[in-house]
Amino acid sequence: MMRQGKIRGLVPVILGIYIFILYGPVLLLPLFSFNDNIYMTFPIRDLTLKWYGQMIEEKAMITALWASVKVTAAIASTIFGFMSAKAMVTYKIVGKGYVLALIMVPLVVPSIILGASLLSFFRQFLDVELTLWTVALAYTLISTPFSLLVIMARLEGFDRSLEEASADLGMSAWQTFRRVTLPLAMPGVLASLLLSFMVSFDEFMLAFFLSSNQATLPVYMYGLLRFPDFLPAILALGSCILVVSVALISTAEWLRRGQDKTLH
Amino acid sequence: MNVSEPMIAIESVSKLFGSVRAVDDVSLDIARNEFFAILGASGSGKTTLLRILAGFEIPTTGEIFVDGESVAEVLPNRRPTNMVFQSYAIFPHLNVAENIGYGLLNKGLSKTEIASEVDQMLQMIRLHGYGSRAAHQLSGGERQRVALARALVCKPKVLLLDEPLGALDKKLREEMQFELRQLQRLVGITFVFVTHDQEEALTMADWIAVMSKGKIIQVDTPSRLYERPKAREVAEFIGNINLLPGTVRHIDGHVVVDAGKIGEFQVPLGDRVVSPGDTVTLAVRPEKLTLRSERPGSGFNALRGRLTAESYAGDRSFYLVEVPELGKEIKVVDLNEASSADRAAVSGDDQVWVAWPVESGLLLTG
Numbered sequence: 001m002m003r004q005g006k007i008r009g010l011v012p013v014i015l016g017i018y019i020f021i022l023y024g025p026v027l028l029l030p031l032f033s034f035n036d037n038i039y040m041t042f043p044i045r046d047l048t049l050k051w052y053g054q055m056i057e058e059k060a061m062i063t064a065l066w067a068s069v070k071v072t073a074a075i076a077s078t079i080f081g082f083m084s085a086k087a088m089v090t091y092k093i094v095g096k097g098y099v100l101a102l103i104m105v106p107l108v109v110p111s112i113i114l115g116a117s118l119l120s121f122f123r124q125f126l127d128v129e130l131t132l133w134t135v136a137l138a139y140t141l142i143s144t145p146f147s148l149l150v151i152m153a154r155l156e157g158f159d160r161s162l163e164e165a166s167a168d169l170g171m172s173a174w175q176t177f178r179r180v181t182l183p184l185a186m187p188g189v190l191a192s193l194l195l196s197f198m199v200s201f202d203e204f205m206l207a208f209f210l211s212s213n214q215a216t217l218p219v220y221m222y223g224l225l226r227f228p229d230f231l232p233a234i235l236a237l238g239s240c241i242l243v244v245s246v247a248l249i250s251t252a253e254w255l256r257r258g259q260d261k262t263l264h
Numbered sequence: 265m266n267v268s269e270p271m272i273a274i275e276s277v278s279k280l281f282g283s284v285r286a287v288d289d290v291s292l293d294i295a296r297n298e299f300f301a302i303l304g305a306s307g308s309g310k311t312t313l314l315r316i317l318a319g320f321e322i323p324t325t326g327e328i329f330v331d332g333e334s335v336a337e338v339l340p341n342r343r344p345t346n347m348v349f350q351s352y353a354i355f356p357h358l359n360v361a362e363n364i365g366y367g368l369l370n371k372g373l374s375k376t377e378i379a380s381e382v383d384q385m386l387q388m389i390r391l392h393g394y395g396s397r398a399a400h401q402l403s404g405g406e407r408q409r410v411a412l413a414r415a416l417v418c419k420p421k422v423l424l425l426d427e428p429l430g431a432l433d434k435k436l437r438e439e440m441q442f443e444l445r446q447l448q449r450l451v452g453i454t455f456v457f458v459t460h461d462q463e464e465a466l467t468m469a470d471w472i473a474v475m476s477k478g479k480i481i482q483v484d485t486p487s488r489l490y491e492r493p494k495a496r497e498v499a500e501f502i503g504n505i506n507l508l509p510g511t512v513r514h515i516d517g518h519v520v521v522d523a524g525k526i527g528e529f530q531v532p533l534g535d536r537v538v539s540p541g542d543t544v545t546l547a548v549r550p551e552k553l554t555l556r557s558e559r560p561g562s563g564f565n566a567l568r569g570r571l572t573a574e575s576y577a578g579d580r581s582f583y584l585v586e587v588p589e590l591g592k593e594i595k596v597v598d599l600n601e602a603s604s605a606d607r608a609a610v611s612g613d614d615q616v617w618v619a620w621p622v623e624s625g626l627l628l629t630g
Contacts, residue, residue, distance in 0.1 A: 158356075164320055165353035167340040169367035169418060179369075183357045 029242060033235035039228070051236040069132045069216075073139030074197040080140070081147025081192055082185070088148075089155040106142045114142070115209035122210065130210055138206040143196030150195060150252075154188030155181075187255040194252040198245055217241070269332060271296045271422060271454045272317065277326030277336075278478075279312055286312040287323070288478035294422075294456060294471075299448050301469035302458045305501070309478040310458045311426060317456065318347045318424050331421050346415035347424040350431065352407045354399045360410055361386070361395035367418040385413040388450075405436050412444075416451060425457035429464060441468050462502045466490065474498050490549075492534065496628045499547050506553070506594050507628075508546040512538050519627055521546050525589035529565040531625040538629065545628040550597040552624035555583060556617040566619040569594060576600075585618050594618055 036046035084103060088096060106114060115138075122134050162184070166176040182189075207216040221237060224230040270293035279287040287309045294300045304310040315321045317328065319340035328336045335343055346367070355363050365382045373381070386392050389409040394402075402410065408428065415423055428444065429437045445468055448455045459465050465472045466486040473483045474497075482489060482498045493499035496507070510523035518530040521544060531546050538544060559566050569585040572593065583596040596618060 159351050159353060161349040161351055161353040162355060164318075164340070165347070165349055165355070165414075166366070167320075168318060168345075168347045169414065170341045170370045171366075172341060175370070179366075180355060180357075 026242065029235055030239040033232065033239045035232070037232075039231075051232040052240075055233045055236040055240070069136045070139060070197050070200040073136045073143060073200045074193050076136070076140040077143035077147045077196040078151075078189060078192045080144045081149075081151050081196075082189065084144075085148050085152035085155050086181070088152055100148075103148055104145045107145045111142070111203070111205035114138070115205045118206065119209045132211075132214060135207055135210045135216065138210055139196075139200035139203060142203065142206065143199045146195045146199055147192040150192045151185060151188040154185050154191075158184055191252040191255040194248045194255075198248050198252075201241070202245070270294055271298070271331055272456070273327075273329040274313075274317075275327040275329075277313075277316060277323045277328060279309075279316060279321055280324045285478045287316065290326075290475075290478075290480050292473055292480060292483065294454060297452050297454055299445065299455045299468060299470045300457070301465040301472045302456065302475060303460070303462060303465040303472050303501075304458075304475035305460055308475040310460075310475045313475070314347075314424055314426055314456065314458045317422070318345055319343045344421040345424055346418050346420040346422075347426065348408070348411045348415050348428055350426040350428075352411040352431070354402070354407050354410055354414075356399045358399065359395065360391065360397045360399070360402070363399065363410055364395075364413045364417055366414060381417055385417050388416075388447075389413045404432050405440065408432065408440065412447065416453070420453065422454045422456060425455060427459055428457055429459075429461075437464075444468060466502070474501060476501075493547075493626065493628070496545055496547070499626065499628060504550050504595055504597075505547050506550065508548075508590065510544060510546060512540050512542045512544055514540055518622060519544075521627075526567050526587060529567075529625065530622045531565075531627045532623055534627055536627050536629060538627070542629070547626040547628050548620050548624060550582075550595040551580075551599060552620050553594070553596040553618050554598065554620070555585070555596060556619050557614070559617050560619045564619045564621055565625065566617045567594075568615060568617055571614055571616050585616060587618075 031044070033051055034047045034049070035044045036048040036050070037044075084099075087093065088100065093099060118134075118138050118141075119130075122128050122130065128134065162180055163176055166180045167173070171179060202218065203216075204218040204222065207219050208222070211219060217237070221234050224234055272292075272294040274290055274292040274294075277287055277290050278285060290309075290313060302310045302313060312321060316323050316336075317330075319335070319338060319342075323336055326336065327334060330344055333344075335345075355366065358366065361379070361382050364385050365378045368378045368381060382395065383392075386395060389412060391406060391409060391413075394406070399407075399410075408431070412423075425444075429440050432440060441464060444455075457468070466489075469486060471483065472486055472489055473480050474489065475481070476497055482494045484492075489498060489502055493502065499505045500507075508521075508523050508526070508529070510521040510529070513520040513522040513528065515533065515538070519533050519536075519538060521529050521531055523529060523546065529546055555571070556566070559568075567587060567590075569587040571583060572586045573582075573584040575582045579600060581598045581600055583598065584593045585596060586593050
């Protein structure tokens with residue numbers, strides 16, 4: 001009993017260390033982004049928002065341009081994810097486990113290998129120019145596993161007889177999809193859109209290989225890291241990405257959990 | 265439309281899943297406006313048969329006619345049947361009114377027409393004012409009534425019900441048995457329901473088909489199924505029954521069955537065809553038996569045993585009589601309607617006579 005009590009007392013301490021190691025370095029980013037000094041050193045001199053101003057002036061264009069690509073990839077991976085999830089849940093497919101594993105492969109293949117092989121595939125095998133859209137294809141490839149998992153979990157949660165009931169009440173297959181399947185899967189679809197957008201948003205390696213002369217945000221930031229003058233603006237940019245990421249992931253998770261309420 | 269023609273005609277329908285014959289060469293007619301039960305244990309193929317009627321399964325072979333029209337390969341959304349699912353399948357993203365009106369969306373009705381039909385249905389199932397409730401706010405009984413209304417609003421020729429009372433607790437189930445019965449009379453639609461609960465089938469249905477291993481083994485009225493089961497399986501499935509194996513000794517008016525050491529019994533021939541030497545089973549329901557302290561006279565069969573258990577349940581009493589030569593106990597039910605001198609004489613671990621009138625025995629072959 002004594003020992004157990006002691007260990008239990010240590011839990012907050014261990015948790016504190018854990019959170020500090022995990023999030024401490026990340027939090028330096030926003031902290032120094034408000035610092036009126038181009039070097040990341042303590043003590044903090046003055047608080048300023050000028051780096052944010054500089055960032056908005058310079059990077060707004062890239063952000064907007066690439067956002068459209070990422071949205072396209074998110075939509076494409078959600079569509080593919082939905083279709084494969086529906087097939088997985090509805091039909092008895094021979095070798096279902098293998099098919100699933102195949103779709104999951106991009107999750108485990110190191111992205112440097114994926115990037116290098118896609119580059120040679122596009123350039124040497126297909127002989128196409130590297131554009132925004134080759135990156136979009138690569139993004140779709142790596143986000144589809146996330147979409148599939150999120151949507152499949154959602155579809156597995158509901159009663160198969162709901163779709164049968166809809167057919168029984170006179171609806172065609174398409175009407176059943178539109179009136180029953182899609183509305184019920186909607187939280188999963190939204191979570192998938194957000195997640196796959198995030199996956200592409202953070203992606204560096206594929207963009208580094210495939211984006212030609214039009215750098216994505218992470219690639220652009222990587223390029224600027226060499227110049228100390230740009231560092232604070234990058235910190236500001238990084239802070240913004242951090243906030244958006246946390247917000248998007250939290251929303252996705254909140255949507256995914258919302259399923260319990262609507263299903264029962 | 266010929267009214268004497270059955271509403272549903274199932275003609276040698278089989279359904280194979282891989283090599284499993286879920287439904288095995290079933291032929292069945294279901295009359296108009298009937299409350300028809302398909303009764304069977306789980307795995308008997310009853311649910312598959314219902315799903316074939318609804319269109320969710322296509323029969324491997326055979327034909328199905330609903331109101332004279334062949335439907336075996338018609339999609340579920342184009343059939344004149346509607347179904348109440350075991351889980352009720354209430355759409356969780358729609359409210360009660362939207363659930364009930366769902367089947368009308370495709371029928372080219374105006375919004376006001378749909379609303380008034382839905383309103384009538386809500387009245388009928390006594391859930392008036394529940395239209396805007398969310399599905400998850402409903403109790404089990406309410407969900408069932410919404411599922412019924414949602415199917416009936418489409419005015420099907422046949423309503424299919426898959427274990428309609430299975431998800432309800434005992435008390436509610438008994439109430440709903442009457443309600444379903446009344447509802448069927450009110451709407452005058454053919455109801456076909458599937459159940460594993462023999463009591464449910466006996467109390468609600470006009471006709472019952474008993475299924476086992478994909479085949480229909482008897483189709484009859486509840487009372488005939490109970491009183492005159494054609495097969496041992498039916499007799500055992502419906503209610504309690506005592507079975508005495510034996511061979512036919514001879515036939516003179518009644519069949520005389522030689523049950524070895526426990527004796528010789530008489531049993532009416534019924535519509536059986538047997539000849540001396542055949543292996544048969546004599547079956548008798550527990551409530552046809554009486555306990556006596558002395559061997560009864562002619563017109564009765566009797567066997568001797570030891571009373572091992574007795575339990576009093578108010579309107580009836582249950583007894584178990586051990587018959588060593590039989591290797592099992594005989595069940596006796598006594599409806600406590602009159603105090604019988606004979607019964608009073610029976611007590612404790614007495615040796616007793618179990619007696620029954622010759623006419624209440626059943627001869628089962630196989």
